[in-house]
Amino acid sequence: MKHLDEYRDARLVRITAGEIRGLVTRPWVLMEVCGGQTHTIMRYGLPDLLPPEVEFVHGPGCPVCVTALETMDRAMAMAARPGVIFACYGDMMRVPGSRLDLFRVKAAGGDIRIVYSPMDALKLARDNPHREVVFFGVGFETTAPANAMAAHAARRDGVGNFSMLASHVLVPPAVRAILGAEGNRVQGLIAPGHVCTVMGYREYEELSAEYGIPIVVAGFEPLDLLAATLMLARQLEQGQARLENQYSRSVTRDGNAAARRLMDEVFETADRKWRGIGRLPLSGLRMRGSYDEQNAEVRFETAVEAVEEPSECISAMVLRGRAKPTDCPAFGGRCTPRNPMGAPMVSTEGACAAYYHFRRTESEGEL
Amino acid sequence: MNRFSCPAPLPQRETVVMGHGSGGVLSAELLREVILPAFSNPLLDRMEDQAIFESPGRRLAFTTDSFVVKPLFFPGGDIGSLAVHGTVNDLAMGGAEPRYLSVSLILEEGLAISDLRRIVRSMGAAARACGAAIVTGDTKVVERGSGDGVFINTAGIGVARDGARMSASAARPGDAVIVSGPLGDHGVAILTQREGLELESAVESDSAPLHTLVRDMLDVTTEIHCLRDPTRGGLASTLNEIAGQSGVGIVLEEGSIRVRDGVRGACELLGLDPLYVANEGKLAAVVPAELADRVVEAMRAHPLGREAAVVGAVVDRDRGRVLMRTAYGTTRVVGMLAGDQLPRIC
Structure with a gap:
């Protein structure tokens, strides 16, 4: 299918993943902000292609x-x-x-x-x-x-x-909350391509300068995400921290x-x-x-009481990139897409649901 | 003469009215003028409360299914032909050839008689094409707002093939998984019609009776282990059921699963996964690996199996789960859906 298949091409995917493997010398923690990007990463099993040094944590980019x-x-x-x-x-x-x-x-x-x-x-x-x-x-x-x-x-x-x-x-305030939090682990950011299609990427240039981390605006296909990972890895390995636009077929600065x-x-x-x-x-x-x-x-007047979120649910940590869905004791047992405890298990874009649907297999040692 | 003291309801020919379900004159008129002509055959024409037929020493298959699809008419079919094909296919998945069908119609007050006529004619034609006779039935009318135009229940009796012993619990490690063609046509045809989406290439439902395709497969071997039609929930749900019931793992090869461009495009647009979208004229078979090529060859010689292919294998690990090996050599789990597939926000 035109405009899609070229960004899913298996040969290019393998070449790009190979370039990343050849480049990375140290552990790096990257965050993709957008739930649609989380979905692609899990659906295509992209972590399998990357060197173990590259860790993805999944950001708060699922509006649901x-x-x-x-x-x-x-x-x-x-x-x-x-x-x-x-x-x-x-x-x-x-x-x-x-x-x-x-x-x-x-x-x-x-x-x-x-x-x-x-x-x-x-x-x-x-x-x-x-x-x-x-x-x-x-x-x-x-x-x-x-x-x-x-x-x-x-x-x-x-x-x-x-x-x-x-x-x-809005994405930028959430990114500030994550990057500015004590104990933040995120060293490189994949910015949401569709948000930037509307907003441009000036705000992300500011974020990159403010926190001194590389940010790459990326699309949503496997090759987009691998290319963005390659761009981030290159900057990190070279000690750079600037904004790059991988998704130039859709995003302009303004x-x-x-x-x-x-x-x-x-x-x-x-x-x-x-x-x-x-x-x-x-x-x-x-x-x-x-x-x-x-x-x-x-x-419409609708009186609604303030409510507490279930205490067992660690979605706060997951959405901040501080924990993986699989770190949660309720994951896959008391909390499933059929009976979600927290919102990231609900939407197909949610980090927990993406893990649940596409999680690795026992033969590969996880779960 | 009776009219003078006890007037019959006004003649009503345009839409279904409550009186059509009364069991009285209007009911008889509806049966005589609209429904019976569509299904006519000697057993039905006897007009008894039941059909009685001979079955000397045969293994029989019996199934029932209800149809509440909206819209009633869609590209590639309608609720009538679907109601026949659905039940015929449930019989076929047991290796049975359809013989006798029942039809229950639940009509909503206000349904256009012309629509009803079109639906029952389509049912009659579909049944005859399958070599099955609609031999008994029932009609009820519900008040406007209590139905959705027409609901149809069909039940079917078929004669099972000697030696065929398919079961969802019979998959064995080493078996091959075969699918008869591209996935998702029916679900996407319904969805695009319902949502008024206009696509470049119209997708038609694949609604079709599969018993002759199954016959050709069983002519090759009766050693087919599992046979299922991936309707609601799509291929993913069907294979998860087989993996669970057989206590085996199933590994699919992404590159060998066919999805038409129009279906893929609509799924991309709506945020759906074709693996979970309904089919009404496809089957999935699990067969011993050494027979797979011959079964696929026989399927490809049949009009409904031209694009049949081996799409995966049964394995002795990951029991109860379905995995997909992607085009990149990575692996992911193809799970069961919690409920209906929900279109995504963005």
Whole structure:
């Protein structure tokens, strides 16, 4: 398939992995920020190809995983309201809140629809003028422009029954929380290609300078990730710390200006609680006051109690790259994708789920 | 004359109404005008509560399945032909040739009679093409909102082939795993139709009856150990069941598993894995390695097995698990899904 197969080519993958093996002389700890990259690394078994010195830890880049319990509870309270059509992405359905998940709310009579785009939710609102349609707008900077577009179009076209429960998160504040934490092990960072397609990579140049570590913006195919690993290893071995862009077929330094303008019109930065990490200042996006009519939190009073996360779950450590999913005593036993204790086990992009689905085999000595 | 004191319901020809499930005049009319003509055969035309037939000293296979697919009509088939093929294939996976089918229709008030006619005609045609007769059935009507157009249950009786003893617990280390063709066509055809996705190349459902393909395979050898049709949950789920029930490991070779470009593209777009997407006209077989080439050759000579290939092997380690050797020489686990495959966010 064009635009995909060339980034999965087995011969090039082997050559690149060989170059990495030939280059590395010392142990290096690398973090891929984005859950989509974690997924590729596990699905293609890339650690098998790398020298043992290169260790990947998996970052907080799964928007499903980091959505706070309270936000899930609020979503479920809205979805259960009579007259509401609640529209969300598929992998939000199984995310546990403090007591329920959206599947259970649906079974109890909530009208919940899986959509592929916020514009589908807007269409639901147009097609059902006598119902309130609430779209669950989660995600990083990647999904924010499309969600902003839906709110913008609803206001522009006077679609009065559309609103959004927005719970966007931003990558750079999370990266700061990880790199700035005491005992940080991460020495090189693979930055999220899709986020940078929208935002450009100036923020990551700042991060690289601030923490003195190499950062490579990368794509999501096996060859992208191996090329980025090679670029990081080369910098680390040579004692360099700068930003490089591996994903130049999609990412420019300034990103997509039109998309950012739209985001800026609808959203403003705000403090945000991250599941497994806690509250980070100015780490999220909320809807501006001028979009109160499209803001589900303003339109629908939903009282939600603050809740504690299960104490056994070590997702905080996993999301910060301080522990592997397999370090968790509950992994694979009390915590599985069927019965997830913490969010990284829910989404296919979550680090724990990626390990669970694609974990190594007994014949190779792991698990 | 009766009309004067006890008016019959208004003639209703356009949509299904509750009265069509009443057992009265409307029910009889629906049967006579819409359903029976589609299935007609001597056993059914006797119009008894059951069909009685001879089975002198034969091994019989018996199965049932219900169909609630949405949309009712999709590229490559419809709920009617699917309801026949699904049950025929369940029989075929036991090495049985279909003989008699039952059909239960649960109709939702408001269903267009023209749609119902199209569905039952498709069922009749599919059954006749399989050499099976629909010999008994039932029709109920539920209120609007209690159904989804039409739900269909079919049951089937087939005659099992002598010597065939396939079982999901019969895989042995050293066996070869064969798949009859590219994966994921049905699931993607349904999904793209349901979601209104427009793809460059339309993907059609692979819905088809597999009993003649199985017949050709059994003509080569009755030593086929396992035979399954990877429907809901796809090939991954089917092979996990076999690995679990047989207490063996299965290692797949990624490079030998075929997926059409259109299916691959849709799966990339939706964040789905074709290994978990439903098929309705494919089978997976586990056979002794020394017979694999001959079985594949026989399959390739059949229209439904042209792209049959050995895709993996049964091993004596990693018991109960399915592994995939990737094109890079790395290995990953192909697990069971927790629930439905959920489209990913980004």
